[in-house]
Amino acid sequence: MGLLLKIGIPAIAVIALAVVGIFFLFLNNSPDFMLARALSNLGEEMQERIDGTPLKALMMIVDTVNDGTIGIELEYEDRWGDSTSGNVEFSSIIEDRDFALVGDISYEGQDIDFSVYMNKERIAVGSNTIDNNYYGFSYDTFRSDVRSFGNAIGLDSQAMDQFADMVDFINESMNAEAVEFSDTVIVDIFKDFNENLETTSEKVQIVSGGGNVSCTKINYYVTKEALIGLIDGYIDLMENDDSVRTQFDLYSNPLFAEVFPGDYYNSTMSELKRMANEFERSFSGEVICSFFIGSGDRCLRIEIDADVMYDGEGGTVFVLLDFGASAIDSWKFEVSFEDEYESGSVLIDWSYQERGGNIENTVDITIDNDYSSDTVTLSSKWSPVGGAYTLSFSTYWDTYDISGVFTVSGDDFRLSLDNPFSDFTDESFSLVITGKSGAVIRQIDYINIDRWSDTLIPAVENFVTSMFY
Numbered sequence: 297m298g299l300l301l302k303i304g305i306p307a308i309a310v311i312a313l314a315v316v317g318i319f320f321l322f323l324n325n326s327p328d329f330m331l332a333r334a335l336s337n338l339g340e341e342m343q344e345r346i347d348g349t350p351l352k353a354l355m356m357i358v359d360t361v362n363d364g365t366i367g368i369e370l371e372y373e374d375r376w377g378d379s380t381s382g383n384v385e386f387s388s389i390i391e392d393r394d395f396a397l398v399g400d401i402s403y404e405g406q407d408i409d410f411s412v413y414m415n416k417e418r419i420a421v422g423s424n425t426i427d428n429n430y431y432g433f434s435y436d437t438f439r440s441d442v443r444s445f446g447n448a449i450g451l452d453s454q455a456m457d458q459f460a461d462m463v464d465f466i467n468e469s470m471n472a473e474a475v476e477f478s479d480t481v482i483v484d485i486f487k488d489f490n491e492n493l494e495t496t497s498e499k500v501q502i503v504s505g506g507g508n509v510s511c512t513k514i515n516y517y518v519t520k521e522a523l524i525g526l527i528d529g530y531i532d533l534m535e536n537d538d539s540v541r542t543q544f545d546l547y548s549n550p551l552f553a554e555v556f557p558g559d560y561y562n563s564t565m566s567e568l569k570r571m572a573n574e575f576e577r578s579f580s581g582e583v584i585c586s587f588f589i590g591s592g593d594r595c596l597r598i599e600i601d602a603d604v605m606y607d608g609e610g611g612t613v614f615v616l617l618d619f620g621a622s623a624i625d626s627w628k629f630e631v632s633f634e635d636e637y638e639s640g641s642v643l644i645d646w647s648y649q650e651r652g653g654n655i656e657n658t659v660d661i662t663i664d665n666d667y668s669s670d671t672v673t674l675s676s677k678w679s680p681v682g683g684a685y686t687l688s689f690s691t692y693w694d695t696y697d698i699s700g701v702f703t704v705s706g707d708d709f710r711l712s713l714d715n716p717f718s719d720f721t722d723e724s725f726s727l728v729i730t731g732k733s734g735a736v737i738r739q740i741d742y743i744n745i746d747r748w749s750d751t752l753i754p755a756v757e758n759f760v761t762s763m764f765y
Contacts, residue, residue: 330512330589330593331514331587331589333593334587334589334593334594334595335587335595337592337593337594337595338594338595338619341619341623344623345623345646345648345657348648348650348655348657348678348680349655349657349676349678350676350678350685350687350700350702350711351676352702352704352709353702353709353711353729353731356704356707356709356731357729357731359707359733360707360731360732360733361386361388361390362388362390362391363388363389363390363391363733363734363735364387364388364707364731364732364733364734364735365385365386365387365388365730365731365732365735366385366386366387366729366730366731367383367384367385367386367728367729367730367731367732368383368384368385368727368728368729368730369381369382369383369727369728369729369730370382370383370725370726370727370728371724371725371726372723372724372725372726373723373724373725374723375722375723378404380401380402380403380404381401381402382399382400382401382402383399383400384397384398384399385397385398385399387735387736387737388735389735389737392415392416393415393416393470393471394414394415394416394735394737395412395413395414395415395737396411396412396413396414396735396737396738397410397411397412398410398411398412399411407424408423408424408425409423409424410422410423410425411423411430413430413432413737413740413742414470415470416470416471417434417435417436418432418433418434418435418742419432419433419435419466420432420433420740420742422740422742426752426755426756427755427758429742429743429751429755430740430741430742430743431742431743431745431748431751431752432742432743432744432745433463433744433745434744435463435464435466435467435470436467437744437746438459438460438463438745439460439463439464441744441745441746442456442459442460442745442746443456444745444746444748444749445745445746445748445749445752446459448748448749448753449749449753488525488529489522489525489526489529492519492521492522492525493516493517493518493519493522494516494517494519495514495515495516495517496514496515496517497512497513497514497515498512498513498515499511499512499513500512500513500588502588502596502597504590504596504597504618504620504621504625505620505621505622505625506621507621509590509596509621510590510591511588511589511590511591511596512588512589513586513587513588513589514586514587514589515584515585515586516584516585516586517582517583517584518582518583518584518585519582520576520579520580520581520582523575523579524572524575524576527572527575528572530568531565531568531569531572534565534568535565578606578607579604579605579606580604580605580606581602581603581604581605581610582602582603582604583600583601583602583604584599584600584601584602585598585599585600586598586599586600586601590621594619595619596618596619596620596621597616597617597618597619598615598616598617598619599614599615599616599617600613600614600615601613601614601615602614609635609636610635610636611633611634611635611636612633612634612635613631613632613633614630614631614632614633615630615631616628616629616630616631617629618630623648624648624649624650625648626645626646626647626648627645627646627647627648628643628644628645628646629643629644629646630642630643630644638665638666639665639666640663640664640665640666641662641663641664641665642661642662642663642664643660643661643662643663643664644659644660644661644662645658645659645660646658646659647659653679653680653681654677654678654679655676655677655678655679655680656675656676656677656678657675657676658673658674658675659673659674659675660672660673661673661674670691670692671691671692672689672690672691673688673689673690673691674687674688674689674690675687675688675690676688678702680704682701683701683702683703683710684699684700684701685699685700685701685702686698686699687699698713698714698716699714700712700713700714700716706733707731707733708730708731708732708733709730709731710728710729710730710731711728711729711730712726712727712728712729713726713727713728714726
């Protein structure tokens, strides 16, 4: 069995944690200010390159969800000319725990609208398929209010209690105070980790951007003892930090019994300790993280070189992140491994250029192993002024293109996809996604659940009757 298969989750997770830990420490509280500035500058460069593609919409969606409105418009027509269209808007104000989902669908000549409003006190829904009223319930009084409606429709007491348990959980989740990890505790963990690392630095020359470049190489030697200390620090955090326990307490609700059986917190801690013990017993070796810092505190390259033994089997893993001579140079990433049974590598070449008012990105991904070599190419071309873009996916055999328009105005955006599946079907499909910052969610009046037996039931009966007569 190859080392990479045998090493399993524990060692991979711990090594990854160490690498993430190094980056976290250097970016937030690094003893080496030059490296901290270089990694911060690198983050800005990477953000700039991503912003030159329609992937920027994904980042803007995340921001909009905190306080804004995401809209989706869909139009579909099958090969026989039958069409379906619809639009949905999701508005949210995370800080106030206020949410709204409003939409309508047109299908075979019928228009159906719906809306859901949810905040820290209540949930209410409405639709023109019933009677254009809103029906909802208050979390605080649901357990008693549900009885009248449950009795009217013949719901047994156990089912009503289960619904009440669910509403209690929603109430608890919606009104729970936001709890975050203590940044001080996390930084202290990585400070302790850093103290166990040997560090060296030297002046070197590397080839970057087609020429020789002088830079400072900073090496960090990550040993087994340092990794074990990092693991112990995280376990201690999870055992003693109140914010961690608060998150786990949410899963102790009976609603999650089938998904998280038993004591979820203690079983998770036991598994972490088992992984730590397995790692301490079976792992040996060293991981060297090297950072190459050029003029202007620019990070030119990062190398991670691991020569390890796990449970008696050895192998090497090498990671190269080459960021070229500038932000607009070609960036090259490589991950390669070798043990006594197999070897392989993943190579990524990311080129970026601005010309003719367009921003062009091309990413070539090559996967090599002892048996084959395959390359796929992802590319994008986007005009920030007009918004027109093209996304392409290419293999040795085929090329697939998606085009549309992506426009940005401040914190708002509009992204359209024009028939993205035309290479696979003759059916027509278009999608528009919009984002607007700053949501305004209206307050609505609703009929509470204790009155549903007199209002909702007759409305549903009338709707069902109208469908057949």
